[in-house]
Amino acid sequence: MTLFERNAIYYAAMELVHKYVTRNPFVICTNLGIHVYERNDFEKIKGMYSVGNRRRNIFVNGNMLEEEKWMSCGHELGHDSYPRHRKLARKCPMKDTSFFIRNTTEYEANLFASHILLDEDTILTHAAEGLELDQMAAIMNVYRELLLIKLEDMNQRGYPVRAAYIPETNFWKRA
């Protein structure tokens, strides 16, 4: 992924956050006209994105923790934001049983979700405070994998934040 593409993804997500003055992906989806449903009958599926009959739908597993629902909704919103993903979803609903699968499509959805959910100033503050990766993830209510994706991206865009966290983890890499 080029720096140009990274920046474009970042600004697209930030535009939504600023326009709707929220990082709540459910609120953003509603504003975008995406139909969001919580499904209590989902077991392995954490989230799903489908497109059909001019409707864009997101289904979130209703049995998860609140912060997991936000991550799930953010991830599916990520799929919605890439034209290529929408095209894929038109052919077949995208079902996510695990978000951290190593392929470009899933990486892109996570990257977008990380921008929606995670504030960079807060990350920089926590990094300056010397917080461990897991502490930071816990405070920010996300899985460490999502935080690592965000940190790696910030690093690529010129914030030297990821380096401090590399030794602790086998960080997730995109394919």
Ligand SMILES: [Zn+2]
């Ligand atoms: Zn996905």
